[in-house]
Amino acid sequence: MQAITTMSASSLIPTTEPRFRVPDARGRFGQFGGMYVPETLMTPLLDLTKAYDEARRDPAYQQAFADMLRDYAGRPTGLYHAESLTKHVGGARIYLKREDMLHTGAHKINNVIGQALLAIRMGKKRIIAETGAGQHGTATAAVCARFGLKCVIYMGATDMERQALNVYRMRLMGAEVRGVEAGQRTLKEAVNEAMRDWVTNVRETHYILGTAYGSHPYPMMVRDFHRIISIESKQQILRAEGRLPDAIVACVGGGSNAIGAFFEFLDEPGVRLIGVEAGGRGISKGEHAARFAGGRLGVLQGCMTNILMDGEGQIEGTHSVSAGLDYAAVGPEHSYYREKGRLEFGYATDTECLDAFQMLSRTEGIIPALESSHAIAHGVKLAASLPKEQVVIINLSGRGDKDVWSAARAMGTEIKL
Numbered sequence: 001m002q003a004i005t006t007m008s009a010s011s012l013i014p015t016t017e018p019r020f021r022v023p024d025a026r027g028r029f030g031q032f033g034g035m036y037v038p039e040t041l042m043t044p045l046l047d048l049t050k051a052y053d054e055a056r057r058d059p060a061y062q063q064a065f066a067d068m069l070r071d072y073a074g075r076p077t078g079l080y081h082a083e084s085l086t087k088h089v090g091g092a093r094i095y096l097k098r099e100d101m102l103h104t105g106a107h108k109i110n111n112v113i114g115q116a117l118l119a120i121r122m123g124k125k126r127i128i129a130e131t132g133a134g135q136h137g138t139a140t141a142a143v144c145a146r147f148g149l150k151c152v153i154y155m156g157a158t159d160m161e162r163q164a165l166n167v168y169r170m171r172l173m174g175a176e177v178r179g180v181e182a183g184q185r186t187l188k189e190a191v192n193e194a195m196r197d198w199v200t201n202v203r204e205t206h207y208i209l210g211t212a213y214g215s216h217p218y219p220m221m222v223r224d225f226h227r228i229i230s231i232e233s234k235q236q237i238l239r240a241e242g243r244l245p246d247a248i249v250a251c252v253g254g255g256s257n258a259i260g261a262f263f264e265f266l267d268e269p270g271v272r273l274i275g276v277e278a279g280g281r282g283i284s285k286g287e288h289a290a291r292f293a294g295g296r297l298g299v300l301q302g303c304m305t306n307i308l309m310d311g312e313g314q315i316e317g318t319h320s321v322s323a324g325l326d327y328a329a330v331g332p333e334h335s336y337y338r339e340k341g342r343l344e345f346g347y348a349t350d351t352e353c354l355d356a357f358q359m360l361s362r363t364e365g366i367i368p369a370l371e372s373s374h375a376i377a378h379g380v381k382l383a384a385s386l387p388k389e390q391v392v393i394i395n396l397s398g399r400g401d402k403d404v405w406s407a408a409r410a411m412g413t414e415i416k417l
C-alpha cells in the first residue's frame with residue numbers, strides 16, 4: 001500500500017541492474033533497434049544517450065520525475081476490477097489499468113515528463129515533437145507550457161483536419177502546430193520533418209519522440225519512462241488477488257504503453273504478455289497496420305524492426321480506424337521479445353475495435369480510446385476462453401473523448417453541434 005501511494009523515487013527509472021540488460025551499448029535488442037540515422041544526427045543522439053545515462057543515476061532527477069508523475073500527471077492510476085464487463089463476457093476476471101485517467105487523457109504524459117526534465121537538464125529551451133492523432137502533441141504542449149519551454153509540433157495536414165480539436169488544444173496551451181504537406185500527409189511525414197528540424201536546430205532543441213521507437217536511445221528511454229505502469233500494476237494485483245495475473249493485454253502502435261505495461265512481468269514466465277495490433281479492414285496490403293501479421297525485417301526512421309513494406313523496401317500504406325496504431329513499423333523491443341518467444345501478438349479489426357468501444361462504454365460507463373479498444377477486443381475474447389479463477393489485466397491506454405466524432409461516423413452517424 002505504502003509503496004504505491006508514496007512513490008519511492010530511487011527505482012522508477014531503471015539504472016544498470018543486470019536484469020535491464022537490453023539494449024546493448026549500441027542500442028540493439030538482438031538484431032533489432034540500433035542507430036540507423038544520417039551522420040548529422042549521430043552526435044546529438046550520442047549526447048542524448050550520455051545525458052540520459054547521467055540523469056537516471058541522479059536521485060534529484062528521479063525525484064523530480066516521481067513528483068511530476070504524482071502531482072501533475074495524476075499517478076498512481078487505479079487497477080480497476082471490471083466486474084460488470086467480466087459478468088457480461090463470462091470467464092476470467094478482468095482488471096483495467098486506468099492510464100485513461102491521466103492528465104491529457106492517455107499514458108503519453110509519462111514519457112513527455114521524463115524527456116522534458118531531461119531537456120531542461122541539458123539546457124535546451126526549445127522542444128519539438130511529432131504527432132499523429134494529436135495525443136502526444138497535446139501532452140507535449142501541456143508539459144512545455146508548465147515548464148516555459150518553446151514548443152513546435154509537427155503534424156500531417158490530413159491528421160490536422162481529422163483531429164481539429166487536438167490542434168486547437170495544443171495551440172491554446174501555447175504550442176506552434178506546423179502542418180506537413182508531404183506524402184500521405186500523416187505521421188510518417190511528420191516524423192521526417194521533426195528529424196529535419198532537429199538536425200538544423202539541435203543546439204537549443206530537444207526532440208521528444210512519442211513512442212518506444214526510432215534510433216537508440218529513444219526505444220529504451222521511452223520504455224523506462226512507462227515502466228511505472230507495470231511497477232504499479234504488479235503491486236496492485238498482488239494486493240487485490242494475492243497473486244500475479246495469468247495474462248496482460250495491451251495495444252501496440254509504436255509500442256510504448258505495451259512495453260510499460262509488460263516490463264515488470266518479463267521475468268515472470270507464468271504471465272502471458274499479449275500485444276494487439278491494428279487489423280484494420282483485414283490483413284491484406286494497405287488495409288491494416290499489423291506488422292507481425294504482414295511485415296518483414298527492415299529499417300525505417302532510425303531503427304531495424306518489423307515493417308510493412310514490399311520486396312523493394314517501399315513502405316506500404318497502412319489503415320486503422322485508430323490513428324494512434326496506424327504506423328508501418330513496430331518498436332524494436334517488441335520484435336526482440338517476440339523472436340525470443342516471450343511476447344505474443346494478435347490483432348483486432350476496425351469492426352472488433354468499434355464493438356469493444358461500445359461494450360466497455362455500456363457495461364462499465366468507461367469510454368475507451370479507439371487504440372485501447374483494440375486491447376479490450378482481444379482481452380475480452382481471451383477472458384471468455386479462460387476459467388473464472390483466472391485473471392486478465394487489460395491496459396486501458398487512454399480515454400475515448402477524442403474519438404467520439406470519428407467513432408460515430410464509422411458507425412454511421414454524424415455528430416452535429
Ligand SMILES: *Cc1c(COP(=O)(O)O)cnc(C)c1O
Nearest residue numbers: 211253254255256257324371398
Ligand atoms: C498513442 C497512443 C497509443 C499507441 O502508442 P503506443 O506507443 O503503442 O502506446 C495507444 N493508445 C493511446 C490512447 C494512444 O494515445
